[in-house]
Amino acid sequence: MTTLETTLTPYEALGGAPALQRLVTRFYALMDTLPEAYAVRQMHPESLAGSAQSLFEFLSGWFGGPSLYIARKGHPRLRMRHAPYAVDQRMRDEWMLCMTQALTEQVADVEMRDGLIRTFSNMADNLINTDGGAGCVAGVAHRA
Numbered sequence: 001m002t003t004l005e006t007t008l009t010p011y012e013a014l015g016g017a018p019a020l021q022r023l024v025t026r027f028y029a030l031m032d033t034l035p036e037a038y039a040v041r042q043m044h045p046e047s048l049a050g051s052a053q054s055l056f057e058f059l060s061g062w063f064g065g066p067s068l069y070i071a072r073k074g075h076p077r078l079r080m081r082h083a084p085y086a087v088d089q090r091m092r093d094e095w096m097l098c099m100t101q102a103l104t105e106q107v108a109d110v111e112m113r114d115g116l117i118r119t120f121s122n123m124a125d126n127l128i129n130t131d132g133g134a135g136c137v138a139g140v141a142h143r144a
């Protein structure tokens with residue numbers, strides 16, 4: 001007898017679009033309210049609705065679901081799209097604090113949760129574009 005092996009995408013394993021919506025909504029609610037995320041909140045527009053929609057669409061494709069972001073905005077090129085913002089270690093840590101808390105609240109499977117935290121963390125590291133040093137006005141780091 002043969003068994004049909006199926007491998008779930010992270011999108012499916014998480015619970016599809018409704019679960020992703022919940023995650024993104026909680027992530028931005030935390031960014032909006034946690035005092036520890038004040039600096040990264042300040043960097044975002046007054047309304048977080050557009051940011052939430054973009055992140056939801058990006059994560060849908062990134063996790064193996066429908067490529068909603070590409071359909072609406074083209075190739076993500078996230079480093080390029082974050083270039084106008086001075087993303088330093090502190091901003092990265094504040095962003096990850098919100099995402100880690102949202103994932104901890106919403107993903108019960110510890111192995112999957114830890115894998116997702118690592119995946120987000122690697123992406124966040126990759127988006128750092130300045131060391132936050134004085135005189136660094138354009139978000140371009142001075143390289144030692």
Ligand code: HEM
Pocket residue numbers: 040043044045050051052054055058073078081082085087091092093095096120123124125127128
């Ligand atoms: C490292 C810390 C990060 C900071 C400080 C940061 C900050 C920002 C800011 C200020 C925006 C613009 C918001 C807007 O225009 O609505 C943005 C957009 C976005 N961010 Fe981040 N972000 C970070 C990490 C990440 C990570 C890890 C991801 C994905 C896993 C991500 C995905 C996005 C997406 C998809 C957009 C929308 C881009 C666009 O369409 O213009 N960001 N981010």
